[in-house]
Amino acid sequence: MGRRIRLMAIAGAVAATVTLAGQAFAETATQDGYFAAPDREASYLQRLAIDGFDGKAGPELEDAITRALMASGHFDVMTATRRAFRNGDAQGLLSGTILTSVNRSRFRDTRETCVERKDGDCVKHERKKVDCLRRTATVRASLQIERTADSRIVYSQQIPQSTTLSWCPGDRHEESIDTVMMRMIGQIAGQFAADITPEHKRYAIRFRESRKDMPKEIGKQFKEAVHMTKRDVDAACQSWQALDAQLPDNASITFDLGLCAEHKGDYQGALAKYERASQLIGGSNNEGDEGVARIHRLIAGREDQRRFAQDGAM
Numbered sequence: 088m089g090r091r092i093r094l095m096a097i098a099g100a101v102a103a104t105v106t107l108a109g110q111a112f113a114e115t116a117t118q119d120g121y122f123a124a125p126d127r128e129a130s131y132l133q134r135l136a137i138d139g140f141d142g143k144a145g146p147e148l149e150d151a152i153t154r155a156l157m158a159s160g161h162f163d164v165m166t167a168t169r170r171a172f173r174n175g176d177a178q179g180l181l182s183g184t185i186l187t188s189v190n191r192s193r194f195r196d197t198r199e200t201c202v203e204r205k206d207g208d209c210v211k212h213e214r215k216k217v218d219c220l221r222r223t224a225t226v227r228a229s230l231q232i233e234r235t236a237d238s239r240i241v242y243s244q245q246i247p248q249s250t251t252l253s254w255c256p257g258d259r260h261e262e263s264i265d266t267v268m269m270r271m272i273g274q275i276a277g278q279f280a281a282d283i284t285p286e287h288k289r290y291a292i293r294f295r296e297s298r299k300d301m302p303k304e305i306g307k308q309f310k311e312a313v314h315m316t317k318r319d320v321d322a323a324c325q326s327w328q329a330l331d332a333q334l335p336d337n338a339s340i341t342f343d344l345g346l347c348a349e350h351k352g353d354y355q356g357a358l359a360k361y362e363r364a365s366q367l368i369g370g371s372n373n374e375g376d377e378g379v380a381r382i383h384r385l386i387a388g389r390e391d392q393r394r395f396a397q398d399g400a401m
Contacts, residue, residue, distance in 0.1 A: 114316045116346060117291045123387035129232050129242040129283040130391065132179030133398070134163040140228070142185035144272060148228060151276035152181070159284040179241070183230040185272075189264055190223045198255050219255035224264055226271045230279055242283060246275045285391055290381075292349070295342040295364075295374055305334050313343075320350060338367035345378055354389065358382045 124130035135156065140148045149166075156162045165177060195216050203211035225247065232242035248271035254261050296313050298306035312326035324347035331340050345360030361382060365375025 114294045114296070114313050115291045116294065116316065116320065116350060117289055118350065119287065119289050120381075120385050121388040121392050122286045122288065122384045123391050124283050124285045126242055126282045127387060127391065128234075129179070130161070130285055131394070132232060132234060132241070133161060133395075134165075134176060134178045135232070136165050136177035136180050138180055138182040139166075140183050140185050142187070144185050144187050144226070144268065147269065147272050148185045148276065151272050152279060155273075155276040155280035156284075159280050161284050178235050180233045180235070181230065182233070183228060185226065185228045185275075187268060188225045190225075192221050192223075194219050194221055194253075196255050198257055200257065217256050219253060221251060221253045222264065223249060223251045224267050224271070225249045226268060226275060228272075228275045228279075232283075244279075244282065246278050248272075248274050285388060285395075292346055292378075293374075294346060295339040297339050299339070300337060301334065301339075305330055309340065320347070323347075324350070336363070336367060338364055341367060342374055342378070345375075349378070349382065349385075354382050354386045358386070 137149055137153065139145055142148075153164050153166075156164050196219050197214050198217045199212050200215050200217065201209035201211070202213045202215075203209070226249075227245060227247045229245050230242070231240050231244075233239070234241050250267050250271060252261050252264075252267065294313055294316060296310075298309055301309060308326060309330055312323045312330070315323040315326065324344070327340050327343050327347065331337070331344060334340065341360055342364035345357045345364055348354075348356035348360055358379065361375045361378030363375075365373060365379060368375050
């Protein structure tokens, strides 16, 4: 089977706990959440074999991906030939191609240059056109994961990276192309791992504080509830609930009630509030839209967390 790297198992169920960090006019809630991987099907294949990658930089990419998957704490990773993969216990086979290139071109730019020296020191500068060199390094990885059970490709992506280096006479020594290439390979490995790895993280959400369209007295109570979140989020949520009865369909109250539901782990309730808040706030990519996207990943993450726990118990 080749070398096998054992990694720690997925952490158990994570309670939705909230700590509060307050700033004047910018109250936020910080809490833990378990987010499904962007590519859920691939994340289910926790025992992965790496078949290697075609291309001159294939070994470097294999090493970078192995390290990135190890750091995720979600996968068993092994190096295996395709035949060994077929006969082994890997759930998926990762393979692909990596292409690297460097394009060079010359250009002219204006630089301040020394035109007169005295006793080894420059005593006169002029801005002059000088010949410079531009190098563009490109790395493109094509990666795919084949599922053992049915030979289906469950992940297939091209991940490109590109960096341009320019140098003119008098500039400091630039990075080497090898250093740049290795950094981009590491970035590709990190992006790939992020695509297929669920994530338990602490994240912050900012309460919506706008009092637009609120009568004066309700606006005053709303502001007090926002500041109350620093010491008692449950009391603040009760205040918003009461205000919602008096002023239904207000964008800020509706959004903050969505945050309250998220705080309690009521993801379906939070989803309904964020969807309505998005409509009330209007525009695109508003706080409500961000809440909807986040809750969808949290709902999927909760489902996947149960799945991984069951798989681990088998």
